[in-house]
Amino acid sequence: MCAVAAIACAQPPPPGPPPTPRAAAPVDLTGYWVSLVTEDWRSRMTLPPKGDAESVPLNPDGKKAAQAWDPDQDEARGDQCKGYGAGGIVRRPGRMHITWQDDHTLKAEFDAGTQTRIFYFGAPESQGGDWQGISVASWDVPGTIMTRGGFSLAAGGSPERGGALKVVTTKMKAGYLRRNGIPYSENAVVTEYYDRFDIPDGGSLLLVATEVTDPTYLTAPFWTSTHFKLQNDSAGWNPTACSAK
Numbered sequence: 001m002c003a004v005a006a007i008a009c010a011q012p013p014p015p016g017p018p019p020t021p022r023a024a025a026p027v028d029l030t031g032y033w034v035s036l037v038t039e040d041w042r043s044r045m046t047l048p049p050k051g052d053a054e055s056v057p058l059n060p061d062g063k064k065a066a067q068a069w070d071p072d073q074d075e076a077r078g079d080q081c082k083g084y085g086a087g088g089i090v091r092r093p094g095r096m097h098i099t100w101q102d103d104h105t106l107k108a109e110f111d112a113g114t115q116t117r118i119f120y121f122g123a124p125e126s127q128g129g130d131w132q133g134i135s136v137a138s139w140d141v142p143g144t145i146m147t148r149g150g151f152s153l154a155a156g157g158s159p160e161r162g163g164a165l166k167v168v169t170t171k172m173k174a175g176y177l178r179r180n181g182i183p184y185s186e187n188a189v190v191t192e193y194y195d196r197f198d199i200p201d202g203g204s205l206l207l208v209a210t211e212v213t214d215p216t217y218l219t220a221p222f223w224t225s226t227h228f229k230l231q232n233d234s235a236g237w238n239p240t241a242c243s244a245k
Contacts (some may be wrong), residue, residue: 020103021121026141026163027196030100032237033206033228035093040224044091047245048180056182062217069181071244081242084113085131085175087184090192090208090226095237106137106165113242119167133172133190140166140193165194177212177222179244185216204230 018024037044043054051067058066074080084092094112101107106119118126119137128134141163169190177184193209206228213221 021139022100022103024139026139029098029165029194029196031098032231032234033096033098034231034236036227036229037093038227043178044093048178050180052180053182056177056222057218057220059217059219062183065183065217066181074244080244081113081131083176083179084115084242086117086133086169086172086190087175087188087212088177089113089115090210091224096228111237111239114239128171129173131173131175133169135167135169138166140164167192183217184212184214187216188212188214206230
């Protein structure tokens with residue numbers, strides 16, 4: 001009996017419930033982030049001419065749709081937010097505020113166009129069909145294809161492997177990759193990787209690597225990399241309405 005009791009006592013306790021996505025987060029993405037326009041300055045900081053789709057792999061239907069862009073008609077139809085949907089909002093210069101809505105849901109608010117995206121780690125509560133669609137999130141460890149792992153530069157200068165947030169968005173309204181009418185359709189799939197980099201001077205950078213695939217308007221995946229810098233507070237936060245022009 002003593003031997004049996006000893007064996008029973010040596011058994012490990014039963015496993016507890018898995019950690020929530022918030023508790024399991026390999027990196028902290030919360031806070032106010034301001035855009036650093038380090039690529040495609042012309043198409044992001046200015047409104048390019050109609051049909052200017054430099055670097056975007058549009059097919060003939062995509063080119064035709066881009067040439068048909070009419071911002072006045074967009075405003076008349078109430079579609080002035082077409083350039084602020086899930087396929088383009090990260091590229092709009094401005095600020096992004098990331099918070100945990102609950103232990104299973106991240107919220108990303110954008111002052112450009114006063115847009116809000118919800119990233120669900122579990123079953124989505126949204127049905128989609130709006131500008132931001134349905135976004136399903138997961139932790140991607142050790143990191144992304146583009147960055148080869150979310151690295152944090154520690155005080156000693158050695159890289160510490162972290163992870164990235166992966167977000168896949170579908171079921172959104174058709175919108176614009178760029179405000180000058182470069183289209184994506186309701187069939188598009190937007191895949192994003194959010195990587196945080198802590199740098200030796202005490203600051204933090206966020207890299208959002210985005211792939212847009214769209215059988216309706218694109219001949220190949222369209223990749224972009226968008227940079228942000230972490231702010232100490234909400235200074236400069238200025239929600240503005242969508243604009244078609």
